[in-house]
Structure formats: structure tokens, C-alpha cells
Amino acid sequence: MSSSQNLVKELTCVRCPLGCKVKIEYTKELEVLNISGNKCPRGREYAIQEISDPHRILVTSIKVKKGKYLLASVKTTDAIPLRLFDEAMKIIEKLEVEAPVKRGDIIIKNFLETGTNLIVTRSVERL
Amino acid sequence: MKYKTDVVVIGGGAAGMAAAYRAKKEGVDVILLERDEDTGGVLNQCIHNGFGLQYFKKDLTGPEFKEYAKERLEDIEILFGTYVLEVRNDRTIIFVDRRGIHEIETKALVMATGARERHFNSLPVPGKRITGVFTAGLAQRFINLENLKPGSKAVILGSGDIGLIMARRLTLEGIKVEAVLEIMPYPGGLERNVQQCLKDFGIPLYLSHTVTAIEGDRRLEKVIAAQVDYKWDPIPGTEKEFEVDTLITSVGLIPQTKPVDFVETDPGFLVSNTNQTSEDWIFAAGNCTVIFDLVDYVAKEGEKAGKYAAMYAKGEYKKGKKVKVRKGENIGVIHPIYIDPTQESTLYIRVSKVFDRANIKVLPLDVEVIEDEARPPEMIVVKLKPFDENIDEIEVMADELISKLG
Incomplete structure (x- = not known):
């Protein structure tokens, strides 16, 4: 060649x-x-x-009910394909959890079959 | 109420948390004053990752970094919701909270008050002061902490890290980012953020561009930008119009030194390698001294300030000898500007222009560092061992390394 x-x-x-x-x-x-x-x-x-196939860690936040904060930040435990970001955000946008949540809590296991978990990065106490 | 302690730390962000932790570890009593209801400062709203690789040896998001740092503060008295009114040079600190006005008598103080964002209104841009113009940090707070959407279509002015991070954040939240404008001919933030925040999402970056006017009635409707020449003057005929309802500005941070007004500042606290200010008993660390690139640097500086403040309180460290660090050729920022030569030091350096290969020299010490693709936005860190106390002044300079052929 x-x-x-x-x-x-x-x-x-x-x-x-x-x-x-x-x-x-x-x-x-x-x-x-x-x-x-x-x-x-x-x-x-x-x-x-x-x-x-570029991969990135996705960082965003999810709604929290009855918490000291309105949102808990979340991330994927490892980089996921960038091409899945739109789909991922559509799922995350609908999520809502109830306080308390703790740093490291798994919100979605094997997120979008990527082998990574979506986890909480900010602990939110219950009001 | 009257308090008495060894070390007071003002500000519970990354620098203040590290300072309080370290001072306590040195065996002294510590009071940490925080104006918010929680520690962490800006880390709370910086939900992206990339923090802590050097300091905690882990890739953390801002809130995670904050929680790791906060977990080390369990036996430290933290007074939340406090606002410091006055720092007196008789070593008393006056603060107010919901219970009233209080006084602390201390032996040493660490200022860790961070920085504030420069606002668009302080830039000479014509147009009405309409709604829809936000600093990047405020927009970040709205989106990441308060679940509020600042607008639906945006232009970002300034390509510093906060501007770049916000470009990605807005995009993920469904807010269209039409452009990022940067007045300098190179991006203001870290290269990695240009990649993962702009290129990943196809957001255009206009270098050597700035906002020349904003238009709108009550709410922003249009941002007019133009290319600038080397004097930053707009070049006629290069105007571009963006129909957006939001302008996010990331145009610099200003160290916050209030309410201490009797120590040397420019514009942040001028400190030595032991974080000591011009007042023996006042130490300072983090963005209230100089604007750092990485929270890891801020936390390391905070720890150092906490250590020396505690030693000062115990009478183990006095006013150190101060060797002036001079900014030589091609150096934009140097921190700290004084060195106590009996102690180790960490120099944080910004070059003033872009280099292919910079050779950074510390004169007359025999210290040389070669840095590939040195750029003003990326701080270069140089460590110095204690040196000869008879040296009056050292100078840091940078020049382009001419590669030898053959």
C-alpha cells in the first residue's frame, strides 16, 4: 500500500x-x-x-425528590461510546430518584449494554 | 460569642478544606469559616470529571473530590453560613451568622477565599444591559445545582476551561451552542477540553474573535461578533451575527482578597513558597492568590498553607527570609513571588506566548525545565530545593529551545 x-x-x-x-x-x-x-x-x-469509536465518560445529573438538593450529579464508571451520548441523555433526562442517595450508588447497571454503570457522584441527604 | 483558636481558615473550598485538614494534622486547633451551608465551593457545581488525578490519585468529578476532602474534616469545627466582616491586624476576626456577630482570637489565619468571575458588564461592549447574559459559573450553578435552564440557544464568549466545559454541558442539556469566541489566537483552556467539549460535539471555535455588540429588547436576541487584529481591535467587514437568546461569558477570574486590606496584593494575595503574606500571621492559598489551572494544585497549596500556619501558631515557623522571584523574559505569571530559601518551593509558571519547545530557566539556580508546546493557558510546575540564603533574587525566564541538528 x-x-x-x-x-x-x-x-x-x-x-x-x-x-x-x-x-x-x-x-x-x-x-x-x-x-x-x-x-x-x-x-x-x-x-x-x-x-x-471515540469513548468518553458521560457526566450529567438526575432529578432528586425530597432531597437537600434538586439534583444529584452522575457519571458513567468508564468511558462509553460518544455516539451513544444522545440516547443516554434521553434516558437520563427521565430519571428521578428519591433522597437519600450516596456517592457511588448505582442508578443503572450495565448502562446501554456498555458494561459501565451510571453512578451517583454527589450524595444528597433527605430533607 | 467569643472564640479562641490557633488557626482560622476562611473559605471552605478546595484550598480551605486542605488547609484545615493539614493544620489539624499538625496538632493545632482549627476553625473553618464557610459562608455557604456546605463546604466545597465551586467543586459542588463542577460535575465533570478530571479532578484529583494528582492529589487523590483518582479521576474524580468535582462533587466527589469535595466529598473525599470533606471526609477528612470530621474533627474540625466548621462554622457554616458565616460571613467574615473584618480581619484585624491584632489577630481577631469578626464574623456574622444567624446567631449574631462573633469574634475569634487566633494565632494564625489562612485565607482561602477563591475568586469571583469577571462580568460581561465590565467589558466595553455597547448594547443594553438585557437579560440573557450570564457568567459561565452562574449558568453552571443554574444547570447543575438549581435545575434551571438559562436559555435555548447560546454563544459563549471566552474559551477558558469554564467556558469550554459549559459548551458541552449546555449541548448535553439540549441548549444549542452556536459558537465559542476567543479573543486570543489560541484557546484559553486545556487542550483536552477543546477536544472533549467542542470538537466532540462539532461546536465551532472562533479564535481572534470577540463580541462587539449585543441586541435585544428585555431579552437577548442577537450577538454580534467580529474578528480582531493583534491590538484586539475589531476588523471591519468581519462581523458575524448569531441569533441567540443567551450569551455565556467566561472572561476571567478575579482573586477575592476581601476583607483583608492591609497585606500586599496584586490582585491576589502575594505570598511566599510557605504561603505567608506580607503579614507574618496571615497565610493564603488557592485562587485568592493566583488563578490555578487544576484543583489539585489548589489543594496542594492549601495543605502547605495549613502546615505553615500551624507551625507559625506553634512558634515553629516565624517570618521567613524572602527572596524575590522576578518575572523574566517570556513569563506571564509566576507564583509565588517570594521564596523562603530555607524551605522547598513549588513554582507555578505561565509563559506569555506559545512555544514549540520552551526552555524554562531559574537563574542563578542551576534549574532548567524543557516543556514541549508550552502555552499561556497551561501552568508549568517547577520544584525547587532549598537554596543558598545569600542569593537576593532569582529570575524565571523562558526561551525557545533551538534544536541542535545532527
């Missing part, structure tokens, strides 16, 4: 605030040729995933 068909993407790894500039060279068939610029293995993983 001639090199002119190879693709290059310069990415900013989002796995941590260091934000390494990772350069990935790959073929149209998504065969990885070279990865550089990453300071740790997570950067390599990130680059490979990024060219095929």
Missing part, C-alpha cells in the same frame, strides 16, 4: 489533564502503523479507540 493512502491524526489525549499530544498513523482499514507523543499506555489506547 502506498503511504499516500495512510492517515494521520493528531489528537489530544483526554484521559487525564496532562493532555498529551498523540500522533497516530493508520491505514483506511484502521490498521495502526505508528503512535507517538503519548507519555503512558493510556495514550496509546486512547489513540486507537479515537480513530475507530
